[in-house]
Amino acid sequence: MKLLANILGLALAVAATFVACGAAASLALGSQSLSAGSAAVTACGGLNSLTATRNVSNAGNVTQVNVGGIPTACSGETLSVTLVGAANASLGSGTATLGSCGATCSATFSSFGTVSAANVTGYSFGLAGS
């Protein structure tokens, strides 16, 4: 009986230890609970100068969006751009992986479908990478 009690006690102690490990493991990579640990999420550089311009067809539809002012440190990261319309509606979007950058870095997006430039009130950007 005493042996059984010892075994049970030991098992409980071991289980308690690994419940903690399990909890740590459950800080899932997608849970954004990273800030609770040691992970720091930062931008790849000063991005205040990031701006977009666009080209239009003669009918006034957006044919291409050019994003410039991207820091060279962002080379290889993923940039997404969204054409924003009234009430912050998304009119179209594109994603590109930034290639090797020289002195400056830029990206070009196309294939937005039929989006009238007159309806585009702004752009929103997202930049992610490691």
Add this chain to the structure above:
Amino acid sequence: MRRLAIVVAVTLGLGCSAAFAATLSVGTWHLWAGSQTLRKAQCTVTGATDTYADESHPTTNNSASTTLAEQPDANKRQWIYLQFDLTACNIPTSGGADSATLSLFESSAPKNASRTITLAPVQSTWPANLPFATALALTYGTSTASFATGTTNSVAIPITVTADVDSFIKSPSTAFGWRISDGSAPVTGDQAIFNSSEAAANKPQLVINYEK
């Protein structure tokens, strides 16, 4: 005792796996989100630098004429040149045209059938007197705009020129305006005449809806 050892070993093994999963590095991610807001406005430019080159009078200076003539006839070709000054609009080169409409007042239309007239961006400066030989030597960009003359006199014709004006905004140093010409085969009565910027009224006008 042996069972106890097995239980402990298995439990340790599973626990180590969990601990390994927990050490997957997440400390090097870069994330950033931002936005850019556009402002919309309109600019109207009335009057332009304009003239027409006339093959049958190859050295005549037509820059002060109140009319602009064009026709495709052999040895009598007439080409109109029109350049607007967009500096008053104060549109930055980072801006762009959402839409742009050129309005020409057609005082005399082709007599028998409507003609298709094309606008070709001129790629260099041109002199006000514009001899026909000089016009022939100019280079032109790809045409993106055209219009039908119709056969009715004294009508204003709106012409969509958004793509060209967008380029003029982004690259002002290359905004030399357009050559307006009829590239189709000549027929009787195919000449069209428009008011120039020297006319008393109904001058060429460019309306730009733009963003910046």
